[in-house]
Amino acid sequence: MKFGVLQFPGSCDxxxxxxxxxxxxxxxxxxxxxxxxxxxxxxxxxGGFSYGDYLRAGxxxxxxxxxxxxxxxxxEGGPVLGICNGFQVLCEARLLPGALLVNANRRFTxxxxxxxxxxxDTTFTRACTEGERLxxxxxxxxxxxxxDERTLAAMRDKGQVVLRYAPGQSFNGSLHDIAGxxxxxxxxxxxxxxxEHAVDELTxxxxxxxxxxxxxxxxxxxxxx
Amino acid sequence: xKARVLIRPKQGILDPQxxxxxxxxxxxxxxxxxxxxxxxxxxxxVEDAQQLQPMCDKLLANPLVxxxxxxxxxxxxxxx
Numbered sequence: 001m002k003f004g005v006l007q008f009p010g011s012c013d014x015x016x017x018x019x020x021x022x023x024x025x026x027x028x029x030x031x032x033x034x035x036x037x038x039x040x041x042x043x044x045x046x047g048g049f050s051y052g053d054y055l056r057a058g059x060x061x062x063x064x065x066x067x068x069x070x071x072x073x074x075x076e077g078g079p080v081l082g083i084c085n086g087f088q089v090l091c092e093a094r095l096l097p098g099a100l101l102v103n104a105n106r107r108f109t110x111x112x113x114x115x116x117x118x119x120x121d122t123t124f125t126r127a128c129t130e131g132e133r134l135x136x137x138x139x140x141x142x143x144x145x146x147x148d149e150r151t152l153a154a155m156r157d158k159g160q161v162v163l164r165y166a167p168g169q170s171f172n173g174s175l176h177d178i179a180g181x182x183x184x185x186x187x188x189x190x191x192x193x194x195x196e197h198a199v200d201e202l203t204x205x206x207x208x209x210x211x212x213x214x215x216x217x218x219x220x221x222x223x224x225x
Numbered sequence: 226x227k228a229r230v231l232i233r234p235k236q237g238i239l240d241p242q243x244x245x246x247x248x249x250x251x252x253x254x255x256x257x258x259x260x261x262x263x264x265x266x267x268x269x270x271v272e273d274a275q276q277l278q279p280m281c282d283k284l285l286a287n288p289l290v291x292x293x294x295x296x297x298x299x300x301x302x303x304x305x
Contacts, residue, residue, distance in 0.1 A: 063284075092287070101239075103241070105241075144239070147289075
């Protein structure tokens, strides 16, 4: 399968995302000014500080030509993964419910975290089991997930809360310790922690992040015979 | 036409910036301060004031978490 990894001015984790995706398939960068998604089977909107996070994180990136194509791709059911700033971009684009706000601790915080898989029956977590813990780093200043209570209740009912910070692990004040959510159709997923930084023993404390990419490969290619 | 858009965190949503400022003021000797909230100010010149509201909904504010108020400055009526 082929991943397309978006690159905005101010992205900084696109190369790590590219390297992680290449552990399970092919992957190419897509410059924000391009509309052509190069035949990608899945899209990754990477972490960083697109357009300097001006106005609100993700607010301006959401209108990039490449994002217009990603919005069409997502509406047609194509899998889209947003990591950190990518999660913020997908929320701003209304492909995902809710918004990310400044951390409750007001600080940019970097920490290796334990996450709990709440829903393992998704395109992005099918290589995991429900209740499994993943050790994945998070690093952000604007990661407090917020949606109104009615939206949250509907999301819980539909299995859209995919990942949660394990008890005591959250530093950002996200409602219900939410770390990652998907859309109602299940083909768009965003999370604040960085699975692409947990795929290699040389540079990460765990390899758990690989499960997200492997899940996507399974969803697109099907399980090996 | 000159316009000013005031953007505030919606009521009831945790505002850590406001809380930090509120805690800092008594430390400087200012007492009796409550309900501090920190928002954003956007000033702009526009040809068509009708466009201000869609601009706010689409880009300048995030209506899920922020309220906004549009003020027209050179004598125009309030657009909101």
